[in-house]
Amino acid sequence: MSNATLKELSVRLAAGDCSSVELTQDFTSKINNLGKELGCFITVDAERSLAQAKAADARRAAGDAGPLTGVPLAHKDIFCAEGWLTTCASRMLSNFVSPYDAHVVERCNAAGMVTLGKTNMDEFAMGSSNETSHFGPVRNPWNPETVPGGSSGGSAAAVAARLAPAATGTDTGGSIRQPAALTGICGLKPTYGLVSRYGMIAFASSLDQAGPMARSAEDLGLLLNVMAGHDPRDSTSLERPVEDYNRDLEKPLQGLRIGLPKEFFAEGLSADVRRTVEAAVAEYRKLGATVVDISLPNMGLSVPVYYVLAPAEASSNLSRFDGVRYGHRAAEYTDLLDMYKRTRAEGFGAEVKRRILIGTYVLSHGYYDAYYIRAQKLRRLIAQDFAAAFGQCDVIMGPTSPTTAFKLGEKSADPVQMYLSDIYTIAVNLAGLPGMSIPCGFDGGGLPVGLQIIGNYFDEARMLNVAHQYQLATDWHQKAPGGAQ
Amino acid sequence: MAIQLDDVRRAAHLARIAVDDAEAGAALAQLTRVFGLIEQMQAVDVSGIEPMAHARDLMLRLRADAVTEENRRERFQAIAPEVESGLYLVPKVIE
Numbered sequence: 001m002s003n004a005t006l007k008e009l010s011v012r013l014a015a016g017d018c019s020s021v022e023l024t025q026d027f028t029s030k031i032n033n034l035g036k037e038l039g040c041f042i043t044v045d046a047e048r049s050l051a052q053a054k055a056a057d058a059r060r061a062a063g064d065a066g067p068l069t070g071v072p073l074a075h076k077d078i079f080c081a082e083g084w085l086t087t088c089a090s091r092m093l094s095n096f097v098s099p100y101d102a103h104v105v106e107r108c109n110a111a112g113m114v115t116l117g118k119t120n121m122d123e124f125a126m127g128s129s130n131e132t133s134h135f136g137p138v139r140n141p142w143n144p145e146t147v148p149g150g151s152s153g154g155s156a157a158a159v160a161a162r163l164a165p166a167a168t169g170t171d172t173g174g175s176i177r178q179p180a181a182l183t184g185i186c187g188l189k190p191t192y193g194l195v196s197r198y199g200m201i202a203f204a205s206s207l208d209q210a211g212p213m214a215r216s217a218e219d220l221g222l223l224l225n226v227m228a229g230h231d232p233r234d235s236t237s238l239e240r241p242v243e244d245y246n247r248d249l250e251k252p253l254q255g256l257r258i259g260l261p262k263e264f265f266a267e268g269l270s271a272d273v274r275r276t277v278e279a280a281v282a283e284y285r286k287l288g289a290t291v292v293d294i295s296l297p298n299m300g301l302s303v304p305v306y307y308v309l310a311p312a313e314a315s316s317n318l319s320r321f322d323g324v325r326y327g328h329r330a331a332e333y334t335d336l337l338d339m340y341k342r343t344r345a346e347g348f349g350a351e352v353k354r355r356i357l358i359g360t361y362v363l364s365h366g367y368y369d370a371y372y373i374r375a376q377k378l379r380r381l382i383a384q385d386f387a388a389a390f391g392q393c394d395v396i397m398g399p400t401s402p403t404t405a406f407k408l409g410e411k412s413a414d415p416v417q418m419y420l421s422d423i424y425t426i427a428v429n430l431a432g433l434p435g436m437s438i439p440c441g442f443d444g445g446g447l448p449v450g451l452q453i454i455g456n457y458f459d460e461a462r463m464l465n466v467a468h469q470y471q472l473a474t475d476w477h478q479k480a481p482g483g484a485q
Numbered sequence: 486m487a488i489q490l491d492d493v494r495r496a497a498h499l500a501r502i503a504v505d506d507a508e509a510g511a512a513l514a515q516l517t518r519v520f521g522l523i524e525q526m527q528a529v530d531v532s533g534i535e536p537m538a539h540a541r542d543l544m545l546r547l548r549a550d551a552v553t554e555e556n557r558r559e560r561f562q563a564i565a566p567e568v569e570s571g572l573y574l575v576p577k578v579i580e
Contacts, residue, residue, distance in 0.1 A: 315500060324575055361492060
């Protein structure tokens with residue numbers, strides 16, 4: 001049963017073939033075994049999950065079920081969930097039991113979904129390998145010696161290993177798409193503002209966006225239908241009419257114009273990833289799409305721009321963790337300043353401190369114009385490149401990540417090498433565009449490759465259509481790692 | 486504009502993070518690498534370009550000036566390191 005998609009589980013629950021309690025027990029027992037080996041979860045609470053499942057079954061018996069009532073999912077530990085330990089994978093919040101629900105969690109609960117647990121991640125979502133977590137790394141179910149990507153590595157590995165049919169994630173510079181690619185699942189980062197950031201622990205507020213992670217495009221749409229929607233508590237949440245993101249799934253792709261940016265296929269791209277992505281584009285041609293060569297000339301600057309803007313915003317956002325109102329407080333200190341300094345030195349890990357220092361430096365007197373303002377100007381150039389490209393094509397495609405999953409420890413000594421693994425995803429966040437990753441094959445070592453699909457603003461329904469039609473013609477998204485079957 | 490050890494110490498102080506000499510030295514080596522990457526930005530002419538502060542140049546909404554939050558002081562203070570009479574306790578600042 002744990003091999004079924006969200007859609008299949010929804011149908012089975014509606015037909016009475018299984019109960020939510022049975023489903024939840026099935027997943028929680030798998031999480032207790034394989035989940036522990038892989039390090040996917042920070043917190044599980046089977047009793048709490050079962051109580052939700054019982055309530056969902058009762059709701060169905062009362063004739064009040066929606067499409068996802070009783071369907072389990074996992075939440076990235078960046079989302080506050082009332083009564084749940086919510087750590088953001090940091091020592092700083094290792095004792096933080098949230099007194100309220102994030103908007104995303106509230107929406108999933110209202111839909112009757114069952115929370116299976118809180119997934120592991122890079123500390124405060126800062127990382128591309130899930131190795132910066134205070135609670136230890138996550139292992140990739142395709143090869144436990146490799147990383148699952150990050151920062152939503154626990155969510156990605158859990159879905160890939162069939163420990164959850166779907167999970168929530170967040171994406172500031174690629175944190176949904178890159179781990180989805182490295183673990184062979186699907187992940188969607190919506191247009192900035194589509195999903196409320198309320199109760200989602202802030203990293204870089206002008207870039208952070210939550211989205212669904214699942215095993216098919218159709219499942220992403222089902223979950224996005226629950227997650228998206230206006231929320232007055234997030235000042236950047238957009239007021240738009242409610243959409244069914246799966247409304248266009250069945251549309252044929254005849255005449256679809258796919259833009260291939262030459263910068264996505266330049267130096268640094270592994271030969272296996274290139275070959276696999278080119279094969280996926282060839283499949284799209286068979287489905288009736290045409291291919292247009294495009295250019296995003298400023299894309300090479302997206303990594304440097306991001307590593308000014310994101311740390312700058314993070315240094316401000318993370319100043320709230322001071323040991324006064326909640327979270328870790330140092331045991332010994334001499335005065336208030338010393339309490340702040342020791343609390344933050346102990347509470348934050350090395351990568352988080354590094355980014356706070358970068359952010360503090362680029363915002364400090366004398367450097368603000370040279371770094372921060374310049375980065376904001378370049379951000380506009382990058383966004384303008386996409387606007388020009390979408391004059392020539394309907395969607396943009398390319399690799400999600402330059403390589404497949406790398407070995408644990410391989411890039412952790414050199415931050416710059418790690419940062420460059422997000423080279424194809426970061427520009428999308430800077431522009432605020434929607435982007436997704438779907439599995440499209442394997443490298444020579446049997447590790448999954450992700451195809452990135454970038455849409456214009458609010459084009460999620462079209463992107464899901466484009467991904468779904470590919471998944472009707474191919475079966476890459478149905479492949480499961482050995483241990484998961 | 487190579488970053489110096491004093492810059493690291495100053496940033497750490499501004500960010501309220503205690504660093505000893507060994508940590509500051511290690512941070513300097515890492516930050517030097519990162520700023521090597523960041524300096525690529527200086528190669529581009531950005532004159533006449535408006536800074537983009539936010540995705541899509543969002544306009545922030547205003548809401549009605551009304552009370553929207555209920556009082557949840559007790560729930561929020563239940564998870565605080567140290568409270569007394571509804572107040573958060575910190576080391577004495579004024580003798």
